[in-house]
Amino acid sequence: xxxxxxxxxxxxxxxxxxxxxxxxxxxxxxxxxxxxxxxxxxxxxxxxxxxxxxxxxxxxxxxxxxxxxxxxxxxxxxxxxxxxxxxxxxxxxxxxxx
Numbered sequence: 001x002x003x004x005x006x007x008x009x010x011x012x013x014x015x016x017x018x019x020x021x022x023x024x025x026x027x028x029x030x031x032x033x034x035x036x037x038x039x040x041x042x043x044x045x046x047x048x049x050x051x052x053x054x055x056x057x058x059x060x061x062x063x064x065x066x067x068x069x070x071x072x073x074x075x076x077x078x079x080x081x082x083x084x085x086x087x088x089x090x091x092x093x094x095x096x097x098x
Contacts, residue, residue, distance in 0.1 A: 011042055021046025035059050052085070 012023040025042040036058040043051045058074060060067040 009044060012044075 009023055011025045012018060018024060023044040028040045030038045030040075036056065038057075039055045041053045043053050045051070056074070056078070058070065060070055
């Protein structure tokens with residue numbers, strides 16, 4: 001068994017968060033008082049796959065139209081962030097040797 005597939009990782013919270021074969025880091029919280037909050041947790045599944053789990057809470061405008069605009073913008077931003085992370089995770093093509 002190696003450290004990448006068994007046992008706790010260096011970043012693992014090593015407590016009740018680890019269970020069912022998963023390892024979970026401590027929460028990283030970004031709090032903008034009165035406006036929003038984001039919580040990030042690094043997760044390694046029982047299969048060894050690693051993920052970032054992100055929860056976001058944003059204060060919405062009181063008017064329905066403005067709130068819907070905020071939600072559309074938030075979803076667009078989330079899509080862009082997920083796409084950017086997925087692209088960064090792809091292996092780069094090897095350059096041909098000369």
